[in-house]
Amino acid sequence: MLWDLRNQYVSGSSSESLGVNARDTKYRIVKAWVESDAVGVIDSQDAQCASSSDAHPKCIHPSPRHGRNCRKSFSFTTSVSMNPFPEGANTFTEKATDTAGKTGETSWTVYVDRSEE
Secondary structure, three states: OOHHHOOOEEEOOOEEEEEEEEEOOOOOEEEEEEEEOOOEEEEEEEOOOOOOOOOOOOOOOOOOOOOOOOEOEEEEEEEEEOOOOOOEEEEEEEEEEEOOOOEEEEEEEEEEEOOOO
16 A cells, blocks of 8 residues: 555555545545645545445535535545656645545655665
């Protein structure tokens, strides 16, 4: 996983998996995504409606999805090709937006090595 490679070197010709994880027990997750300083948004997904056991009765979002059952946690996995990233330090940022419109984020750095290409 790309998160596990933080502060380490990866081959510029590799493809790495990345798990995106978001949690907000008060307002619930609407959308999560990952982006980088070098290429912008890598992948983005809307949180799908929750099962009744995960739903919050006051989960309301000011959008066409008004009144839906939003998830308190949301995860997805994607694959990240390192080909478009430049040699050296690259910052990746996971972000998530909740039903209150607040966005949380966490960032880490992965170093791309192109010396063996």
